[in-house]
Amino acid sequence: MNKTVIVSNRLPVDLKYIENTLVVKSSTGGLATGMKSVHSEGNGIWVGWSGLAEENMNDAQKVEVDNALAVEKCVQVPLTNSDIDNYYYGFSNTALWPLFHYFQAYTEFESSHWQSYVEVNQKFADVVLQQVNDGDTVWVHDYQLLMLPEMLRKKNPTLTIGFFLHIPYPSYELFRTCPWRNELLQGMLGADLIGFHTYDYARHFISSVSRIKGIEVNFNEISYENRIIKVDSFPMGIDYDRYHNAALEHEKYPEDSKSELMKSIDFHNKSNDESKLILSIDRMDYTKGIPNRVKSFEYFLNKYPEYKGKVRLVMLAVPSRENVAQYQLLKRETDELVGRINGDLSTISWTPIWYFYRSLPFDELIDLYVASDVAMVTPVRDGMNLVAKEYIATRTKDTGVLILSEMAGAAKEMHEALIVNPNNFDQIADSLKEALEMPALEQKTRLDALQKRISRYDVERWAGEFLKSLKAAKDTVPVQVAQKLTPSKIKDIATNYKLAKRKLFLLDYDGTLAGFKNNPSDAIPTQELYDLLDKINEDDSTEIAIISGRDRKTLESWFGHKSYTLVTDHGAWLRKVGGEWGVLDQMKSNWKENIRPVLEAFTDSTPGALIEEKEYSLAWHYRKSDNDMAALRTMELKHVLKSLLINNTLSVLDGNKVLEVKNSNINKGRAATRILADTNYDFIFAIGDDWTDEYMFEEVPDSAYTVKVGNIKTAAHYYINYSTEVLPLLRDVTGS
Numbered sequence: 001m002n003k004t005v006i007v008s009n010r011l012p013v014d015l016k017y018i019e020n021t022l023v024v025k026s027s028t029g030g031l032a033t034g035m036k037s038v039h040s041e042g043n044g045i046w047v048g049w050s051g052l053a054e055e056n057m058n059d060a061q062k063v064e065v066d067n068a069l070a071v072e073k074c075v076q077v078p079l080t081n082s083d084i085d086n087y088y089y090g091f092s093n094t095a096l097w098p099l100f101h102y103f104q105a106y107t108e109f110e111s112s113h114w115q116s117y118v119e120v121n122q123k124f125a126d127v128v129l130q131q132v133n134d135g136d137t138v139w140v141h142d143y144q145l146l147m148l149p150e151m152l153r154k155k156n157p158t159l160t161i162g163f164f165l166h167i168p169y170p171s172y173e174l175f176r177t178c179p180w181r182n183e184l185l186q187g188m189l190g191a192d193l194i195g196f197h198t199y200d201y202a203r204h205f206i207s208s209v210s211r212i213k214g215i216e217v218n219f220n221e222i223s224y225e226n227r228i229i230k231v232d233s234f235p236m237g238i239d240y241d242r243y244h245n246a247a248l249e250h251e252k253y254p255e256d257s258k259s260e261l262m263k264s265i266d267f268h269n270k271s272n273d274e275s276k277l278i279l280s281i282d283r284m285d286y287t288k289g290i291p292n293r294v295k296s297f298e299y300f301l302n303k304y305p306e307y308k309g310k311v312r313l314v315m316l317a318v319p320s321r322e323n324v325a326q327y328q329l330l331k332r333e334t335d336e337l338v339g340r341i342n343g344d345l346s347t348i349s350w351t352p353i354w355y356f357y358r359s360l361p362f363d364e365l366i367d368l369y370v371a372s373d374v375a376m377v378t379p380v381r382d383g384m385n386l387v388a389k390e391y392i393a394t395r396t397k398d399t400g401v402l403i404l405s406e407m408a409g410a411a412k413e414m415h416e417a418l419i420v421n422p423n424n425f426d427q428i429a430d431s432l433k434e435a436l437e438m439p440a441l442e443q444k445t446r447l448d449a450l451q452k453r454i455s456r457y458d459v460e461r462w463a464g465e466f467l468k469s470l471k472a473a474k475d476t477v478p479v480q481v482a483q484k485l486t487p488s489k490i491k492d493i494a495t496n497y498k499l500a501k502r503k504l505f506l507l508d509y510d511g512t513l514a515g516f517k518n519n520p521s522d523a524i525p526t527q528e529l530y531d532l533l534d535k536i537n538e539d540d541s542t543e544i545a546i547i548s549g550r551d552r553k554t555l556e557s558w559f560g561h562k563s564y565t566l567v568t569d570h571g572a573w574l575r576k577v578g579g580e581w582g583v584l585d586q587m588k589s590n591w592k593e594n595i596r597p598v599l600e601a602f603t604d605s606t607p608g609a610l611i612e613e614k615e616y617s618l619a620w621h622y623r624k625s626d627n628d629m630a631a632l633r634t635m636e637l638k639h640v641l642k643s644l645l646i647n648n649t650l651s652v653l654d655g656n657k658v659l660e661v662k663n664s665n666i667n668k669g670r671a672a673t674r675i676l677a678d679t680n681y682d683f684i685f686a687i688g689d690d691w692t693d694e695y696m697f698e699e700v701p702d703s704a705y706t707v708k709v710g711n712i713k714t715a716a717h718y719y720i721n722y723s724t725e726v727l728p729l730l731r732d733v734t735g736s
């Protein structure tokens with residue numbers, strides 16, 4: 001049976017040697033909880049770093065750690081102190097973390113850190129690859145392992161690979177500053193499904209992929225290297241019941257079993273009827289907006305001095321990444337700020353800020369949640385922020401107000417919180433006042449809605465939804481109806497070509513006989529192409545038909561002097577060998593007068609776009625335009641055109657970087673049928689690259705050799721990857 005392997009930087013167990021004895025504690029963190037059922041299922045395992053550096057253990061201890069981890073269904077990736085310094089503190093936390101949180105000034109791009117990042121990702125890949133069997137699922141977590149999906153796919157393409165980013169994905173403008181942007185994207189694109197907390201992060205990622213790698217993106221699907229990669233948002237939830245039930249339990253605690261912390265809080269509450277607690281909990285990280293929060297609390301006290309002596313900010317800052325210089329600076333700044341404010345405002349009976357720089361046991365964390373009247377969650381940038389959700393889960397008495405930064409991913413789904421801009425002190429001060437004075441009914445109404453949502457979309461549901469989508473993403477990879485043209489198949493075709501009596505080649509031009517150029521008029525036939533086609537055409541039993549979307553004038557200027565059949569304007573005009581031009585479908589083109597001004601307006605507002613006028617169609621090319629802008633404009637243009645094309649006589653063809661308005665009755669399939677009607681061919685070979693060629697593939701007899709250029713969904717029997725393979729293929733088939 002296939003299994004699921006979870007991979008994250010740290011394992012969900014905490015290992016420590018205390019006086020030479022290994023102490024193992026399993027983690028109760030959000031991710032570990034969410035993954036519990038996935039991890040415990042069948043032979044599922046978790047791969048990650050144990051937290052103990054290689055050099056700090058002797059051989060016996062290494063074995064002991066392996067064995068202890070095996071009991072927890074975990075496998076460790078051995079890392080050295082230098083790995084930790086360069087891959088973790090280095091590239092992950094001084095390049096990616098600040099960059100992805102919009103702290104560009106803190107971002108350091110060190111090539112030695114980058115090198116280590118790649119090496120350590122490879123170490124993870126090696127361990128995972130030892131653990132998996134063909135067909136297994138691997139779910140990779142977070143920014144420390146961006147290279148891993150591709151490393152895994154390269155070695156084992158049968159794996160189903162999911163990737164989830166727990167932090168924000170920044171805008172293209174920021175991401176592009178990274179010297180290794182291409183490599184990082186390439187790494188992530190090894191996954192079948194790439195998940196983010198919010199739609200905005202997903203959108204930024206897609207924009208980077210399309211602009212940096214120039215890859216075709218269709219809504220949330222990226223077509224890349226013969227695969228479809230899905231990108232979607234999965235807002236992470238919490239273990240709601242754990243927090244909610246813990247809060248219920250706390251209310252029942254008899255006085256004597258309360259923690260010291262809770263007793264102090266109770267004492268404070270009793271000291272003043274109007275006393276209120278405002279809660280702040282985070283890792284000590286510059287993204288969390290701790291100094292701003294403290295300053296805005298001071299601002300509030302000065303703006304609304306009636307609250308002095310009544311409200312307290314209880315601030316828990318958990319030590320984090322203390323080796324990184326920016327974190328040391330932040331700690332100093334916070335210490336000084338809190339010291340100054342408390343020094344300025346404290347009275348004998350009141351201290352405005354209670355500041356804890358430490359990690360608290362779960363029970364005391366719940367004490368804080370339960371006791372607080374307001375939670376102030378105001379990061380300057382945060383992927384999701386689980387504290388906001390945990391606070392809501394602990395509200396068991398229909399009271400409590402959440403003030404939430406609009407810069408946290410959580411703000412996208414917690415609309416009933418008081419949403420603030422963490423840099424706007426006036427707004428925060430007013431929101432604090434509003435929160436402290438909020439009528440009970442309003443508190444309840446807001447909490448009801450929040451609790452309903454957070455309890456429904458909990459962390460287990462999150463994990464389940466991700467894995468469901470991952471399975472679907474893998475399954476919806478286009479069922480490969482077309483087969484890749486192999487050398488042996490080409491040999492077969494060549495043999496049949498030799499044996500056949502009447503042979504026909506239906507050849508598309510742009511993207512097939514010629515590669516794409518930025519300007520369509522530059523894609524003129526090469527001498528190599530002329531020579532090859534002439535060579536094939538020397539055989540009297542072979543007929544060449546060039547079947548193109550180009551206009552008659554252009555195609556005639558290129559091939560008019562040759563004895564080939566020519567089809568132009570997507571099938572509007574036909575000239576048989578030695579014959580005259582004839583219209584395949586009589587139609588009017590006075591509609592152009594209405595459509596042209598629309599295309600002109602869009603051309604003016606889309607740098608790089610141009611209009612090509614053909615006898616029976618108008619084409620709007622955007623190959624030279626910025627990808628994102630063009631995607632937006634084509635969407636708008638299609639919408640406008642749709643409202644203009646009131647009857648069925650016109651249609652819009654969505655080609656390769658071109659929109660073409662043309663008469664609905666014209667297509668390459670009808671043109672092909674017309675060519676086939678006159679002669680009994682016993683060898684037909686049709687080749688083309690875009691979806692206008694699909695009509696041709698559909699109309700030719702099933703016995704024809706139909707070849708798509710590019711491995712995307714097609715009605716053709718075979719495919720090749722690139723237009724550069726077309727001439728060699730024609731040479732091989734005809735022996736020219």
Ligand code: GDG
Binds near residue numbers: 360382
């Ligand atoms: C990253 C992203 C995203 C805090 N202090 C103590 C303690 N905690 C627990 C909280 C909460 C967790 O730590 C913090 O989670 P956050 O989501 O707030 O923040 P990050 O650590 O930065 O997490 C973030 C998250 O990944 C998930 O994808 O939401 O945006 O930055 O669960 O309760 N727990 C205990 N004692 C403490 O003192 N026991």
